[in-house]
Amino acid sequence: MIYLGVDLGTSSIKLVAMDANGEIKGTAGAEYGLSFPHPGWSEQAPADWVKGMEEALKKLSEKIDLKEIAGISFGGQMHGLVMLDENDNVIRPAILWNDGRTQEECDYLNKTIGRDKISAYTGNMALTGFTAPKILWVKKHEPENFAKIKKIMLPKDYLAYVLSGVFCTDVSDASGMLLLDVKNRKWSKEMIEICGIREDMLAKVFESYEVVGTVRPEIAEKYGFSKDVKIIAGAGDNAAGAIGTGTTEQGMCIVSLGTSGTVFIACDEYAVDPDNALHMFGHATGKYHLMGCMLSAASSNKWWMDEIIGTKDYAAEQAKIAEIGKNHVYYLPYLMGERTPHNDPDARGAFIGMTMDTTRADMTLAVLEGVTFALRDSLEIARSLGVKIDAVRATGGGAKSPLWRKLIADIMNVKVEIMNSEEGPGYGGAILAAVGCGEYASVSEATKKIVKVKDELLPDAEAVKAYEEKYKVWKQLYPALKGVYRDVAHK
Numbered sequence: 001m002i003y004l005g006v007d008l009g010t011s012s013i014k015l016v017a018m019d020a021n022g023e024i025k026g027t028a029g030a031e032y033g034l035s036f037p038h039p040g041w042s043e044q045a046p047a048d049w050v051k052g053m054e055e056a057l058k059k060l061s062e063k064i065d066l067k068e069i070a071g072i073s074f075g076g077q078m079h080g081l082v083m084l085d086e087n088d089n090v091i092r093p094a095i096l097w098n099d100g101r102t103q104e105e106c107d108y109l110n111k112t113i114g115r116d117k118i119s120a121y122t123g124n125m126a127l128t129g130f131t132a133p134k135i136l137w138v139k140k141h142e143p144e145n146f147a148k149i150k151k152i153m154l155p156k157d158y159l160a161y162v163l164s165g166v167f168c169t170d171v172s173d174a175s176g177m178l179l180l181d182v183k184n185r186k187w188s189k190e191m192i193e194i195c196g197i198r199e200d201m202l203a204k205v206f207e208s209y210e211v212v213g214t215v216r217p218e219i220a221e222k223y224g225f226s227k228d229v230k231i232i233a234g235a236g237d238n239a240a241g242a243i244g245t246g247t248t249e250q251g252m253c254i255v256s257l258g259t260s261g262t263v264f265i266a267c268d269e270y271a272v273d274p275d276n277a278l279h280m281f282g283h284a285t286g287k288y289h290l291m292g293c294m295l296s297a298a299s300s301n302k303w304w305m306d307e308i309i310g311t312k313d314y315a316a317e318q319a320k321i322a323e324i325g326k327n328h329v330y331y332l333p334y335l336m337g338e339r340t341p342h343n344d345p346d347a348r349g350a351f352i353g354m355t356m357d358t359t360r361a362d363m364t365l366a367v368l369e370g371v372t373f374a375l376r377d378s379l380e381i382a383r384s385l386g387v388k389i390d391a392v393r394a395t396g397g398g399a400k401s402p403l404w405r406k407l408i409a410d411i412m413n414v415k416v417e418i419m420n421s422e423e424g425p426g427y428g429g430a431i432l433a434a435v436g437c438g439e440y441a442s443v444s445e446a447t448k449k450i451v452k453v454k455d456e457l458l459p460d461a462e463a464v465k466a467y468e469e470k471y472k473v474w475k476q477l478y479p480a481l482k483g484v485y486r487d488v489a490h491k
Contacts, residue, residue, distance in 0.1 A: 001070040003437065005429025006053065008076040008156045009237070010034065010044075010096065010259045013052040015060050016426035017069070020439050022450030024423065026063030030055035035093065040100040040337065040345060043093040046082055046158050053159060057223050066224045071433035072163065072215075073208075073232035075240025075425025076156025078176040081134040084151040091145050094155060095134045097176075098260065098295050100337045100345035102133035105140075109133065109178075113194060115276065121190045123175075123182035125276035128337065128345045129295070132178035135195045152201050156234055164231040166213040169203040172239035172289075175281035180205070182282055183270045206233040208240075208284035209435040209443055232436030235284035237425045238262050238291060244428030245393040245419050246451030248285050248444050253382075253389050255375055255408055255416075257398025258424075261297025263378035265290045265387060277341045277381050284432060285443045290387070292340035292378025297371050298398035300333040300349070304367045309360070318368075318403045320361040325410070325466035329353045329362045330474055331370030332481070340378050342478060346489035352477060368404055369467075372411045373474045379412055391415040391456075395424050410463035411471065418455040 002025060005016040014029040030052035035043045057066065079097035084090060095101075109118050109126035118126055126133055131154070139146045153161065154177070157169045174180040174187075179195070179202065181188040192199055206212055215229045234240065238256060242264050247254045249266055256262045267288045272280045283289040296303075305314055334347035351366065382389060392414050398404050400422060409416045421427045431446050440446035 001437070001439070002064060002068040003430045003433035003439070004069050004072045005426040005431070005433060006072060006074045006156070006159060006234075007237070007240070007424065007426035007429060008049055008074060008159060010077050010098070013049060013056055014426045015056045016423045016430050017060060017064050018427065018430035018434070020434060022431070024421065024427070026060055027423065027426070028056040028059035028063070034096070038101070042096040042099040042336070044080070044096055045093050046090050046155070049155065049159060050162055061224060067226050069225060069229055071230040071232055071437040073429040073433035073436060074156040074160060074234030075237045075429045076154065076159075076173065076234065078154065078173055078236040078238070079129045079131050080155040081131050081138070082153045082155060082158045083138070083145065083149050084153070085148040086150045088151075091148050092142065097129045098336045099134070100128045102128045102137045103345050105133035105136040108136070109194070118178070119272060119276055121188045122178050122180060123270070123272050123280040124178060126178055127339055127343055129339060130176060130178040132191060132195055135197065139196055149197070149201055151203070152197065153203055157203060160212065160231055160234065163215050163219050164213040165216050166231065167203045168206055168212040168233055170206050170208045170233035170235055170284070171282035172208055172284050173236035174205055176236060176279070182280055182288075185282055207286050208233050208235040209432050211436045230433070230437055232433045234429055234432055236281070238264050239281070239284040239289065240425035240428035240432070241395050242266065242289065242428065243284050243431050243443060243447060244421060244424050244426070244451070245395050246447040247393055248447050251388060252393070253391070254393045254395055255399070256396040257298045257371070257394070257404060258396035259297065259299045261294045261371060261375050263292045263375055263382065265382055265389070273381065273385060278378065284428070290382060292375075292381060294333065294371070294374045294378075295337060295339055296333050296335040296349070297375070298396060300335060300367055300371050301398060303335060304364065314401070317361075317364050318401060321365045321403065322361070324365065324407065325463045327362055327365050327369065328355065329358055329366040330477060331366040332477055333367070333370045333374050338374075341381060344482070344485065346485045347478065348485055348488070350477070350481060368407055369411065369470070370474070372404070372407045373471055376412050376471065389414060391417055393417045393419055395419070395422070405457055409457050409459040411467045413459050413464045415459070416457040417453045418457070420452040420454045
């Protein structure tokens with residue numbers, strides 16, 4: 001039997017085919033674009049996800065027999081607002097997780113309704129990336145589209161709907177909508193009323209490893225699947241990535257360097273950060289997790305390399321970096337605003353500290369350091385809550401860089417564990433599919449048998465000391481620029 005994980009990312013889709021022992025039998029992918037209609041906005045056409053999936057399946061069929069697939073599950077970009085009308089047509093382009101247009105709606109939820117109430121209803125405060133503020137934005141600015149809404153869903157759930165015809169979601173992904181009562185793993189009636197929608201507009205909520213249905217006959221015929229392929233609910237990309245790295249037990253932590261960056265900490269019990277600086281979401285295991293999220297992680301490096309330097313050879317640029325811990329340039333990675341811990345859509349990227357002897361390598365290193373400092377912000381909040389974190393599991397495209405892994409170890413003063421698979425959410429999706437098909441009794445059992453640590457990297461004491469001092473300086477930069485950001489954004 002083959003189990004297929006579908007990783008629906010922000011810039012590409014990736015398929016990971018895995019056998020019952022966790023061995024990867026084939027991968028395939030396809031890219032698609034994003035649209036930025038206005039500064040701070042970010043949209044995508046759901047049809048592009050389907051087209052990307054079709055392209056990737058065609059490539060995968062050259063490596064494996066698609067009829068051997070027993071189950072399909074997902075890891076997907078979170079928070080995106082997908083709306084369908086009564087004829088199942090997409091009403092407008094999806095408003096994505098990194099879209100910052102909803103500050104007024106967030107202020108309404110956090111200040112007028114009250115952050116304490118919103119947190120009591122959902123376990124979280126309103127942030128511009130979340131789905132509920134997007135719904136309120138559409139209601140105010142596009143009332144004609146709001147009136148057409150029949151179904152509201154998340155990006156990966158749109159693919160599940162296309163494949164199975166089942167209107168579904170899972171607890172981990174739904175947690176990021178600001179519509180779910182996370183503690184009780186059900187829709188919040190209060191938030192539904194506040195948003196002016198009906199509960200029947202929202203999908204049935206499953207656990208990530210539960211079977212939601214089977215592929216539609218016409219889909220099986222179109223793609224060459226067996227007619228009884230099971231569709232398993234799947235998870236938000238971070239929870240799916242946590243499954244792919246075996247981060248399932250209390251206190252285990254991953255640092256993800258994807259388009260966005262996250263610090264993800266598995267928890268057995270529901271426990272809300274009193275300042276709501278960290279998110280409290282459901283985990284794909286059936287338990288919970290704390291998470292901090294920054295909006296421009298590996299995408300900061302991609303921007304620097306592709307748009308500014310003009311190269312695709314990331315490794316060659318990093319090879320020019322002679323030493324770390326002594327760089328005098330600082331970088332703030334807020335290209336799309338920021339979530340944890342600042343919750344500031346007006347924040348923007350900045351370099352500080354350049355001199356006449358600053359080199360291209362200094363600037364490149366500053367980008368990697370700045371992203372890692374921003375991720376450390378989330379780790380420090382967790383530590384302040386009494387969470388003990390001595391090791392992290394690095395994942396995401398950026399974590400394939402040996403230099404960036406070393407920076408994580410030295411800047412965060414933690415052991416960095418490198419796992420036997422670097423496939424992230426797609427691998428996690430495949431594991432969830434295997435659990436859903438009965439190959440394993442639980443997610444925990446599956447990850448203990450499948451996921452292994454293949455290497456580890458210890459922090460260097462001298463570099464830790466140097467970066468401790470640099471982090472103290474870096475922490476002063478955002479407060480110093482906050483007022484400037486606001487002035488620039490609103491002039």
